[in-house]
Amino acid sequence: RRQATEYSTSSSDEEFESQPSLMRKAKRAVRRRRRLEKEIKQLIKQQELKRLHKAQAIQRQLEELEERQRALEIFGVKLERELRGEADSGTKDENQMLHEWFELAMEKNKLMRYESELLIIAQELELEDHQSRLEQKLREKMAIDDSLKDEMDLNEEDEI
Numbered sequence: 001r002r003q004a005t006e007y008s009t010s011s012s013d014e015e016f017e018s019q020p021s022l023m024r025k026a027k028r029a030v031r032r033r034r035r036l037e038k039e040i041k042q043l044i045k046q047q048e049l050k051r052l053h054k055a056q057a058i059q060r061q062l063e064e065l066e067e068r069q070r071a072l073e074i075f076g077v078k079l080e081r082e083l084r085g086e087a088d089s090g091t092k093d094e095n096q097m098l099h100e101w102f103e104l105a106m107e108k109n110k111l112m113r114y115e116s117e118l119l120i121i122a123q124e125l126e127l128e129d130h131q132s133r134l135e136q137k138l139r140e141k142m143a144i145d146d147s148l149k150d151e152m153d154l155n156e157e158d159e160i
Helices: 002-084 094-143 150-160
Strands: none
Touching: 002 094, 094 150
16 A cells, blocks of 8 residues: 555656646747747748849849840941931941941840740749749647637638
């Protein structure tokens, strides 16, 4: 009997001791989760900033490209007039003007390809941004307990 009562008191003491230990573990787990969520949010912000800077760089390049294309267009119009004999060509011969015209056409085609590449990269950035926003929205939806969600919330989560 004495051993049985000692055993029962020691097990109840352990329960009291284990409850604070469980509380500490739970608090640590909550702190870890919050820290992890904070780090994830920071990473998302960093990725968004990188995409923003890249998008701004692309926008600047597109603007510069547009200016370059405009200058080439003006030069091309002048060169075509000279080739047709509508403008004074000065000392240039026709072969030299044709050569310049073909180089101009090649340069213009090169700029158009570059513009296409930049537009594709810009579209890619938009898609990455859209994907990031969807992932964030899905994380928020999944953080809510399923028992608290109604049919519309579940359908929206499935759609995302």
